[in-house]
Amino acid sequence: MVVSLSSRGPRLWVVDCCRDHRRNPLVFRISSSHAAQAKPNVQTLDMTKERIKKLLSNVELSVSSYDTAWVAMVPSPNSPNSPCFPQCLNWVMDNQLKDATDENQPSPIGFDISFPHMLEYAKELNISLPLNQTDLSVMIHQRELELRRCCSRQKEAYLAYISEGLGNYHDWNMVKTYQMKNGSLFNSPSATAAALIHHQNAGCLDYLTSLVNKFGNADPLTESTKRGDYMNLLEEPFKDIHAALEVYHASQIMHQEELSSIPSNSLNKFIHKQVGVTLKFPFNAGLERMSTRRNIEHYKVEDARILKTTYRSPNISNEDYIRLAVEDYNACQSIYREELKGLERWVVENRLDKLKFARQKTAYCYFSAASTLPSPELSDARISWAKNSILVGMIDDFFDVGGSMDELLNLIQSVEKYIILIYTSMLREAIWTIDGRVPTINEYMENGYVSLALGPIVLPVLYFIGPRLSEEIVRSSEYHKLFKLMSTEGRLLNDIRGYKRELKAGKLNAVTLHMRHAKCGLVEEKVVEEIKILIEDQRRELMRLVLQTKGSIVPKACKDTFWNMSNVLNLFYAKNDGFTRNDILDIVQQIIYEPVS
Numbered sequence: 133m134v135v136s137l138s139s140r141g142p143r144l145w146v147v148d149c150c151r152d153h154r155r156n157p158l159v160f161r162i163s164s165s166h167a168a169q170a171k172p173n174v175q176t177l178d179m180t181k182e183r184i185k186k187l188l189s190n191v192e193l194s195v196s197s198y199d200t201a202w203v204a205m206v207p208s209p210n211s212p213n214s215p216c217f218p219q220c221l222n223w224v225m226d227n228q229l230k231d232a233t234d235e236n237q238p239s240p241i242g243f244d245i246s247f248p249h250m251l252e253y254a255k256e257l258n259i260s261l262p263l264n265q266t267d268l269s270v271m272i273h274q275r276e277l278e279l280r281r282c283c284s285r286q287k288e289a290y291l292a293y294i295s296e297g298l299g300n301y302h303d304w305n306m307v308k309t310y311q312m313k314n315g316s317l318f319n320s321p322s323a324t325a326a327a328l329i330h331h332q333n334a335g336c337l338d339y340l341t342s343l344v345n346k347f348g349n350a351d352p353l354t355e356s357t358k359r360g361d362y363m364n365l366l367e368e369p370f371k372d373i374h375a376a377l378e379v380y381h382a383s384q385i386m387h388q389e390e391l392s393s394i395p396s397n398s399l400n401k402f403i404h405k406q407v408g409v410t411l412k413f414p415f416n417a418g419l420e421r422m423s424t425r426r427n428i429e430h431y432k433v434e435d436a437r438i439l440k441t442t443y444r445s446p447n448i449s450n451e452d453y454i455r456l457a458v459e460d461y462n463a464c465q466s467i468y469r470e471e472l473k474g475l476e477r478w479v480v481e482n483r484l485d486k487l488k489f490a491r492q493k494t495a496y497c498y499f500s501a502a503s504t505l506p507s508p509e510l511s512d513a514r515i516s517w518a519k520n521s522i523l524v525g526m527i528d529d530f531f532d533v534g535g536s537m538d539e540l541l542n543l544i545q546s547v548e549k550y551i552i553l554i555y556t557s558m559l560r561e562a563i564w565t566i567d568g569r570v571p572t573i574n575e576y577m578e579n580g581y582v583s584l585a586l587g588p589i590v591l592p593v594l595y596f597i598g599p600r601l602s603e604e605i606v607r608s609s610e611y612h613k614l615f616k617l618m619s620t621e622g623r624l625l626n627d628i629r630g631y632k633r634e635l636k637a638g639k640l641n642a643v644t645l646h647m648r649h650a651k652c653g654l655v656e657e658k659v660v661e662e663i664k665i666l667i668e669d670q671r672r673e674l675m676r677l678v679l680q681t682k683g684s685i686v687p688k689a690c691k692d693t694f695w696n697m698s699n700v701l702n703l704f705y706a707k708n709d710g711f712t713r714n715d716i717l718d719i720v721q722q723i724i725y726e727p728v729s
Contacts, residue, residue: 180456187450199321200224202296203340206325209332216337217344242290245282246297248275253299293318296326304331315339419503419699421723428457428728462727468502469724471511475518490526497521499720500704504696505597513596520588524554528585531558537566557583565639573645580642581619584626590697591615599687610686614677614694621670621698625705628660628667674698 204220207213215221248271254261279298282291291298292307295317307327310317315335317323321343328336431454475498479485485492501517557579564571571579594601605611624642627634631643646659677684678691704716 177456177459180452180459183452184450184456187452196321197224197227199325202322202325203344206328206340209337217340220344242294242297244271244278245275245294248272249297249299293320293323296322298326300330308333311335314342419696419703421503421506422719424457424461424506425722425728428454428461431457458728464506464508465724465727467508467511468498471502471514471518472498472724475515475522478519479522484522484526487526487529490529493525494518494522495720495724496716497525499723500700503719503723504693504700505593510597513593516592516596517589520592524585524588528558531562537562554582554585554587558585561639570640570645570648573642573649576640576642576645577620577623580623580627581616584619584623586619586622586697587615590618590693593693594690597689597693599689601687601690605685605687605690608685610677610684614674614686614691617670617674617677618694618698618701621667621674622701624663624667624670625701628663629705671698671702 200220201224203217204215204224206216208216248268251261251263251268251271281287288306289310292310295304295307304327307317307323308331311327311333312319315324315333315337316339317327317336321340324336324339327333328340472495476494479492479494484490498514498518500521501514505513505517560579561583563569627641627643631641634641635644642663643656643659646663647656650659674695678695684691703719706715
């Protein structure tokens with residue numbers, strides 16, 4: 133088997149992306165109904181796109197009748213019996229339903245405290261309410277219990293946030309300590325209005341005036357939703373789990389244990405699924421196509437967020453978005469299936485399926501390509517990635533278990549010079565095993581990042597994804613460093629997952645070498661933990677290079693490909709040594725065979 137590689141890459145090559153003890157090929161099936169479902173109507177697709185373009189040209193938010201009503205109650209500084217913002221009062225009057233309500237809404241935060249206070253306030257104004265005294269007394273009693281429960285220094289911020297429900301019972305001087313630079317309390321129009329009602333404050337007045345001038349009669353809940361302060365400021369019944377997930381994804385500052393400790397009753401069933409998937413698969417194992425499917429499955433057209441009041445935007449939650457996403461996903465999936473069929477024919481035509489020593493993993497190799505290079509126009513890149521993955525895996529198996537020393541040497545002599553570096557590195561590892569020689573850690577790593585054989589997979593793909601690669605780019609230190617970081621990370625991931633199996637086979641790897649060369653006799657678990665730290669260091673440095681723009685000559689699309697392979701490696705080696713997890717099987721089915729509906 134000879135793989136002809138470009139002469140532009142002098143410092144090549146790549147990884148046995150996934151090891152597996154099983155030799156039997158996996159069989160994937162798709163029903164004819166699924167195949168039919170995957171063919172979108174082109175005209176319908178175009179119409180959907182046009183509607184989405186119009187949506188994106190004008191962002192809309194639902195108004196907050198709750199906030200608007202509180203702003204309407206602010207008295208004029210010059211005339212206490214007149215409203216300071218009559219346009220808000222007019223909006224409330226114009227938009228009430230026949231029963232004097234606005235519409236059915238879920239209970240806002242602090243409802244058990246705020247609503248009884250509003251009823252008491254209405255009674256003080258001699259407003260007749262269709263409510264008997266017993267019911268009112270029960271609600272007031274519940275309110276007092278809730279206030280006692282929250283009456284501590286730790287709950288101070290929460291009480292300040294719902295201060296419109298506290299009336300004269302609250303220390304308004306304490307509330308004003310939470311006033312922000314723009315004059316508001318937590319960017320909340322209702323809390324700010326309540327503070328202004330009880331105590332004149334120029335900052336509160338300026339904030340509400342600017343808000344009304346900006347949005348007109350009603351206060352859309354936009355200012356408060358721009359901020360992510362709630363997880364820190366408000367230590368009571370609600371947590372913005374969507375924001376927590378984004379913070380977790382962006383920086384992994386929040387540990388998995390902390391995310392798991394969030395009370396289950398604070399999660400709706402959709403976000404609960406997202407949290408579960410996030411914890412099941414590490415963020416560094418996230419692939420683009422996996423994320424796309426997950427977002428489609430968890431998307432809610434009628435999604436509404438609740439702070440003081442519910443809000444939703446047709447620009448954010450819209451049926452056209454999900455329809456376009458589903459049609460696009462299934463259309464791409466039909467392309468993937470055809471490409472995979474062609475790849476399977478290629479394996480049979482070249483009799484690669486007859487190699488008894490080789491693991492048959494065509495579907496997995498193609499999956500790793502499709503999940504990171506999903507665009508339909510990147511077909512050549514996917515096929516290059518998948519074919520070279522298959523060949524590299526088989527060659528690695530040949531060096532591991534399939535060939536005698538004479539056969540290994542004959543293979544080296546028969547290949548082109550630009551791939552000889554990989555085969556030589558594999559041969560060097562075989563000689564170490566046969567001769568019983570123990571290399572230094574540096575010797576092993578300098579050889580190991582090459583023998584992992586990621587070069588034939590990743591580097592040729594860079595010529596198919598769009599940007600033109602000059603000789604200067606391919607020979608640059610940045611290009612080589614991106615490859616070395618990705619490959620070193622992969623080598624270490626491979627070693628910590630497979631060292632026990634390789635030890636039984638008499639092979640050395642990073643874990644066993646660290647144990648042998650350690651002066652103080654490190655135990656196995658400690659060595660693995662130290663190597664995990666090295667892996668994280670490699671990944672962070674790779675991320676830095678991928679995101680770096682100053683002084684960079686490698687195109688962003690090419691750098692992203694190195695990063696995508698890093699994600700593939702982290703997925704395959706997340707728990708075990710490569711293709712041994714049912715989780716991966718399920719993902720392959722979802723990406724290639726199972727349409728979304």
